[in-house]
Every structure is written in C-alpha cells, then in structure tokens.
C-alpha cells in the first residue's frame with residue numbers, strides 16, 4: 642500500500658493456500674497480497690468457510706502456503722524459527738478461548754507468554770498482573786480458568802496475548818458467543834487500543850466500532866470492502882401503496 646512510508650509489520654506476497662494434497666487439493670486462498678502497518682485497524686468480514694481463519698494461520702506459519710511468502714519487518718520467513726519470531730510479536734487470539742488457555746489459574750495463563758519470551762519469573766508475574774489490570778481484570782490472578790464465564794475467558798485469552806506486548810493482533814471472532822455486556826467490554830478495550838490489528842467478525846456493528854478499514858474474502862481472493870451496505874427498509878406513507886419517490 643503506497644500511502645504508507647513505514648515498513649509493514651508483516652506482509653503477504655502472492656500467498657496461495659489449499660488444504661489437501663495434489664489432486665484432492667481444495668484451494669482456500671489465491672494470490673493474496675496484503676500488508677499490515679502500525680496503527681491500522683482492519684475488520685475482516687466474510688461468510689463461514691471463506692478462509693478467514695486460514696489467512697491468520699498462514700500469517701503465523703501454522704499453515705504453510707503452497708506459494709508466496711510471508712514477510713516480517715520486510716524479511717521473508719522460511720524456517721519454523723523465523724515464524725516463531727513473528728508469533729512473539731503478532732498475537733493470535735484464537736476463536737475459542739479454551740484453545741488458548743491451558744493452565745489451572747488465570748495468572749499462569751497470562752504469565753506464560755512473558756515467561757516464554759525469557760522474562761524472569763517475577764517480571765513475568767508483574768507483567769501478567771499489570772496486563773490483567775489494564776484489561777479490567779484486577780483480582781483475577783488466582784481465579785480458576787475453567788470456572789470463568791465465556792466473556793471472562795475471552796478477556797483472559799486477550800490478556801495472555803497482550804502480556805507479550807505484541808506489535809499486532811489477529812483477533813478471530815472475538816465477540817462470538819458473548820453476551821451484550823461482554824461484547825461491549827471487548828468493544829471498549831479494542832477502541833482504546835492502538836495496536837495494529839486484523840479483527841475477524843460477522844458482527845458488522847462491532848467491526849464498525851473497532852475498525853477503520855474493511856476487507857473480505859470472496860472466491861479465494863482478499864478484497865477491500867466498503868463499510869456502508871445497501872439495506873432494505875420499510876416505512877409508512879400516507880398514500881399507502883401509491884408509487885412515490887424519495
């Protein structure tokens with residue numbers, strides 16, 4: 642994207658990916674070019690099965706494209722170690738919090754990332770406590786993860802990623818299955834967060850409140866899409882069904 646003068650955090654160049662092998666290959670993404678720059682807040686909308694999660698898996702090296710390249714700060718990634726370096730800085734908040742949280746307590750889950758980055762135990766603990774506080778979860782440290790509500794689990798999985806102080810976030814349907822209060826908390830947090838990100842959602846109202854640019858995947862291609870949508874509406878007129886103009 643030529644309007645950007647900074648180096649992209651990450652880029653995809655000519656990425657094509659399908660599941661399966663050879664003759665039984667089912668293409669999902671075809672020739673996808675994309676860059677995420679600091680400060681960008683992208684909403685990714687698209688029907689089920691269109692390849693949104695697969696796009697995140699390609700960015701993070703969990704799926705390896707048949708062609709094309711992923712770049713991190715302008716450098717092409719090849720080995721698992723290269724992708725590991727990206728995953729330390731590009732936080733992937735999975736659709737199901739249960740897939741992100743492994744430990745008995747909240748503190749252990751949130752301190753795990755910082756520990757993995759090499760912080761000493763007490764520093765990792767401090768980082769986790771501060772991150773929980775920032776997300777409105779002060780006092781959750783000793784709570785049992787499996788006893789949390791769906792909304793609380795989602796916030797803890799966001800905390801687990803934020804504790805790594807990522808440069809970018811990949812959020813996969815962060816409000817799916819949440820009640821209104823939990824959804825609103827996610828909106829408030831994301832609205833105040835200037836971390837570059839791509840947010841996948843079917844919830845247009847949520848995307849519009851938390852994103853400034855919009856993409857969709859259709860027929861294996863990534864397209865930009867307009868934030869305004871034609872919609873049918875009904876209203877009453879004194880003339881009833883008489884033909885009329887607006």
Ligand SMILES: Nc1ncnc2c1ncn2[C@@H]1O[C@H](COP(=O)(O)OP(=O)(O)O)[C@@H](O)[C@H]1O
Nearest residue numbers: 660661669687688689690691692693694695696
């Ligand atoms: N691990 C997998 N193995 C085979 N096919 C998969 C796998 N994951 C997803 N798919 C298929 O790839 C397509 C895109 O899936 P996905 O990226 O999960 O879509 P979305 O996140 O947009 O709902 C779908 O047809 C899905 O069934």
Ligand SMILES: [Mg+2]
Nearest residue numbers: 693694695736
């Ligand atoms: Mg998905």
